[in-house]
Amino acid sequence: MPRIYLYDTTLRDGTQRAGISLSLEDKIQIAHLLDEFGLDYIEGGWPASNPKDTAFFQAARSLPWQSRIAAFGSTRRKEFSATEDPSLNGIVEAGVPVATIFGKASPFQVRDILGIDLDDNLKMVADSVRYLRDHDIEVVFDAEHFFDGARLDREYAVAVCEAAAEAGAQWVVLCDTNGGSLPDWIRELTALVGRRISAPLGIHAHDDAGLAVANSLAAVDAGATMVQGTINGYGERCGNANLCTIWPNLVFKMGLEAGQKPAMVQELTRLSRTVAEIANLAPDAGAPYVGENAFTHKAGVHVGAVRKHPEAYEHVPPESVGQKRRVLVSELAGKSNLLYHYEELRPGSAELAQVVEEVKRLEAQGYQFEDAESSMALLVQRALGQVPEYYQVERFHVSVTRDQAQPVTEATVRLRVGTRSFLEVGAGDGPVHALDNALRKALTGIYPEVEDLKLTDYKVRVLDGRAATASTVRVLVRSEFRGQPISTVGVSGNILEASWQALLDAVDYSLWNSGITPMEA
Numbered sequence: 001m002p003r004i005y006l007y008d009t010t011l012r013d014g015t016q017r018a019g020i021s022l023s024l025e026d027k028i029q030i031a032h033l034l035d036e037f038g039l040d041y042i043e044g045g046w047p048a049s050n051p052k053d054t055a056f057f058q059a060a061r062s063l064p065w066q067s068r069i070a071a072f073g074s075t076r077r078k079e080f081s082a083t084e085d086p087s088l089n090g091i092v093e094a095g096v097p098v099a100t101i102f103g104k105a106s107p108f109q110v111r112d113i114l115g116i117d118l119d120d121n122l123k124m125v126a127d128s129v130r131y132l133r134d135h136d137i138e139v140v141f142d143a144e145h146f147f148d149g150a151r152l153d154r155e156y157a158v159a160v161c162e163a164a165a166e167a168g169a170q171w172v173v174l175c176d177t178n179g180g181s182l183p184d185w186i187r188e189l190t191a192l193v194g195r196r197i198s199a200p201l202g203i204h205a206h207d208d209a210g211l212a213v214a215n216s217l218a219a220v221d222a223g224a225t226m227v228q229g230t231i232n233g234y235g236e237r238c239g240n241a242n243l244c245t246i247w248p249n250l251v252f253k254m255g256l257e258a259g260q261k262p263a264m265v266q267e268l269t270r271l272s273r274t275v276a277e278i279a280n281l282a283p284d285a286g287a288p289y290v291g292e293n294a295f296t297h298k299a300g301v302h303v304g305a306v307r308k309h310p311e312a313y314e315h316v317p318p319e320s321v322g323q324k325r326r327v328l329v330s331e332l333a334g335k336s337n338l339l340y341h342y343e344e345l346r347p348g349s350a351e352l353a354q355v356v357e358e359v360k361r362l363e364a365q366g367y368q369f370e371d372a373e374s375s376m377a378l379l380v381q382r383a384l385g386q387v388p389e390y391y392q393v394e395r396f397h398v399s400v401t402r403d404q405a406q407p408v409t410e411a412t413v414r415l416r417v418g419t420r421s422f423l424e425v426g427a428g429d430g431p432v433h434a435l436d437n438a439l440r441k442a443l444t445g446i447y448p449e450v451e452d453l454k455l456t457d458y459k460v461r462v463l464d465g466r467a468a469t470a471s472t473v474r475v476l477v478r479s480e481f482r483g484q485p486i487s488t489v490g491v492s493g494n495i496l497e498a499s500w501q502a503l504l505d506a507v508d509y510s511l512w513n514s515g516i517t518p519m520e521a
């Protein structure tokens with residue numbers, strides 16, 4: 001089986017994405033993670049570029065790595081010889097085993113951006129590679145703008161690769177720097193260079209046309225054995241080729257072995273999420289393989305089939321990349337979605353049909369059960385007659401009075417159990433807070449356990465913005481009861497009523513789920 005080398009540039013090209021700024025500690029933490037996952041190469045940064053990258057290589061020198069650490073830089077500047085060039089010497093001083101240098105492979109870039117003639121660029125490439133090889137450093141040559149350059153002058157683009165290979169580069173990496181090429185072009189040109197040079201080839205693709213992954217795979221198909229990319233596709237402009245998509249595609253779709261630790265692909269989701277967390281970016285729920293939605297089924301027809309045969313709507317098993325299957329219950333659900341979660345709702349039962357109908361009716365009013373699993377569970381258990389009546393609500397009242405300085409908010413809640421009445425007053429920063437306080441005070445008189453119910457998040461969503469302040473709102477409440485997360489929902493034209501429903505569901509769910517019996521009337 002051919003072996004593909006995974007080359008990660010999250011710490012260099014990944015940080016060229018708008019909105020990412022990694023500290024030195026972040027970079028080291030990510031490098032350790034990549035090392036743990038057996039990435040073959042980890043590009044740590046451009047040592048001559050900034051003090052943080054210089055410090056990264058200083059720190060990296062004294063640490064043990066299984067991956068090969070690469071320092072990035074350009075070919076020598078036109079005004080310097082290789083021995084004088086600050087970028088090349090920055091790499092040498094970094095003390096790394098691998099140098100990745102980019103040189104221009106497009107006549108337009110050479111003449112109009114570097115401002116030199118084509119032969120001088122070939123000399124710059126060869127001198128730079130030789131200088132690094134003389135220092136016993138493995139050289140990866142990134143042929144920048146190769147695919148666009150080949151459109152203008154195919155022979156010149158290939159000549160740049162030949163110059164690097166003849167000077168001793170161990171890898172020649174063909175770059176779709178502007179990310180605008182199509183897979184057929186990538187395949188054809190990769191195969192062409194493969195016939196012309198003996199050094200192994202790599203691919204470095206950007207995603208400006210949404211094709212970085214496809215282009216990387218096309219290059220592998222045509223003979224490239226190194227894939228450069230980043231975790232989660234972070235990178236300049238629209239990003240780099242996403243290794244979290246490419247790696248499993250190489251393994252599961254192309255039958256290739258990739259990376260030093262092939263089995264680690266089974267934990268890919270952890271790699272993706274941890275890097276997102278360190279980079280302080282929300283993970284992309286829709287990302288292939290590793291996104292939260294990648295194995296989430298919502299449509300009833302899909303769930304019906306997946307319950308029989310998961311492969312009916314899953315291209316690989318979720319566990320193969322460290323994921324879990326999720327099934328949502330919503331207005332698009334059929335009986336299968338409910339049966340997946342609640343075995344106690346028997347197939348063909350009247351309760352099952354009733355719950356499906358009720359979910360559709362409520363979602364049409366604005367409820368959303370996807371994010372309110374505890375409200376959903378209560379709906380099912382109530383249909384099955386499993387949730388006792390813990391208390392009756394007699395009324396609540398909320399008042400907001402604006403005195404000279406600031407608003408004063410108070411709420412009263414009156415609950416009843418049998419003939420006993422529990423009336424409490426609560427104050428708060430705002431009306432929902434006051435209502436929550438009054439409700440808890442009244443409840444703790446009946447069920448002291450409610451003291452353990454903590455509200456952790458509260459979200460309001462306006463459902464029909466055009467109705468302005470008369471709009472219906474959906475309130476989602478997240479709470480925690482003795483370590484168990486609880487998510488509940490309420491909907492109303494009145495924000496207090498919507499909040500009240502969500503708060504009561506949180507209370508009822510906690511009591512029911514903990515097996516607490518109702519107070520004797």
Ligand SMILES: CC(=O)SCCNC(=O)CCNC(=O)[C@H](O)C(C)(C)COP(=O)(O)OP(=O)(O)OC[C@H]1O[C@@H](n2cnc3c(N)ncnc32)[C@H](O)[C@@H]1OP(=O)(O)O
Nearest residue numbers: 046048049050074075076077078102103104113114144177
């Ligand atoms: C495709 C890629 O992603 S390549 C990686 C790009 N990454 C970065 O640029 C991030 C880090 N960069 C930096 O910190 C700075 O740009 C530095 C320190 C490298 C250079 O800074 P400066 O000396 O101020 O130059 P500047 O940023 O304007 O870069 C342009 C210079 O690079 C030269 N250059 C660009 N590519 C190459 C190359 N492959 N070989 C040699 N020189 C090159 C240009 O000729 C230009 O020099 P000139 O103005 O004398 O013509």
Ligand SMILES: CC(=O)C(=O)O
Nearest residue numbers: 102142144145175177
């Ligand atoms: C080398 C590089 O980052 C590019 O060509 O995009």
